[in-house]
Amino acid sequence: MKKSQILATAAVANILVLGAALTTTAFAVPEQPKNWEKCAGVSKAGKNDCGSLTKGGHACAGQAESDNLDTEWIYVPEGTCAKLTGGITGKVKPAK
Structure with a gap:
């Protein structure tokens, strides 16, 4: 060559x-985060995780009627919600 x-x-x-x-x-x-939190006020319509944060609200995922409702939440890695505009940290931690 x-x-x-x-x-x-x-x-x-x-x-x-x-x-x-x-x-x-x-x-x-x-790597998957070890801790998650409920973050309300940031989910798109129909894209929420599980039920509403308020009593009397719906009990299932995907039922948010409009974007960014403060009663509709999604799971996010712990500490993320505070960084999102409009993010409200839920009081209840998800089951492991």
Whole structure:
């Protein structure tokens, strides 16, 4: 083999190895948070988790009638709700 062919082959091999390493890193799944909290006021219509925070409200997920209602909540990693505009931390912790 000529020296230029060897260098070209080595360059292609390095690019393939680097690409494989970057792909593996890009698809790494983040660790699941240990603690979750209910965050009201940030869910989209029909995208809430479970029931309403108020007595007499509905008891099932996906029944929020409009966006950002302060009685409709979703689970978020603990500490996240306070960072969201309109986020109200619920008083009840989710079951594990």
